[in-house]
Amino acid sequence: MNATDRTPADLLRSALAADPGRPLVTFYDDATGERVELSVATFANWVAKTANLLQGDLGAEPGDRLALLLPAHWQSAVWLLACASVGVVAEVDGDPAGAGLVVSGPDTLEEARACSGERVALALRPLGGRFPQPPAGFADYAVEVPGQGDRFAPFVPVDADGPGLVVGGEELSYAELTGRAREDAVRLGLGEGSRVLTGLGYDTWDGLSAGLFAALASGGSVVLCRHLDRLAPEELARRVASERITHTV
Helix, strand or coil: CCCCCCCHHHHHHHHHHHCCCCEEEEEEECCCCEEEEEEHHHHHHHHHHHHHHHHHHCCCCCCCEEEEECCCCHHHHHHHHHHHHHCCEEEECCCHHHCCEEEECCCCHHHHCCCCCEEEECCCEHHHECCCCCCCCCEEHHHHCCCCCCCCCCCCCCCCCCEEEEECCEEEEHHHHHHHHHHHHHHHCCCCCCEEEECCCCCCHHHHHHHHHHHHHHCCEEEEEECHHHCCHHHHHHHHHHCCCCEEC
16 A cells, blocks of 8 residues: 555545455344445445535534444444545544534434434445434435435545544544554554454454454455354354455454
8 A cells, every 4th residue: 555645535545546346345244144345446435425425415524523323334434434534533432412423323323312413324224225214313324325426525635643533532643543554454464465354343443443444554355244243153164265364353
């Protein structure tokens, strides 16, 4: 990857320029049987649409705080990169009452109502499906995002040294985040073509790094597994083989 990249959005642009067709995020939900694979190009398209929604329809600006109440999921990864593209500070499992915006899954809607700003809800259904009945007081992500533009340009350049992410009570700038991701990639031995399987949540830095940022920083890809504890050992072994896993976290 480009050594001059200082934000997650930079890393994604470099990945897109290098090989847009390769897998970036493969997601399994072992409670529902869902499997979704996103190439770099497809993932970047989701990020662009989400960033346009965030900056345009939701009126988010650099430095705004967004409480991200989502599990480890491919759509969570999209939101993290969309926030980084706009310059919005993603607070993973943050306090909605103290945030200007909130993005919630179906299990945290009541908690998310404490946010007095814009609220977005994700059903987290297979194939990015919408809610059967939209939750009152929330924009349904699956309804709002398809019509957004496929290209994104921030109104204001993102400050790599400004606040970018809060996870586990620690705040990181985008440059610090990118630097840590590179360090983790070296520590884990990741490189171009690496395939990382992880069942960690996104509520810690280790989970975020293994499940997204370290692979993005190294030219690798991630197989993100939700409810991995429901998978029998022999089924896990088959997945490791079929997905050509090189590293397990």
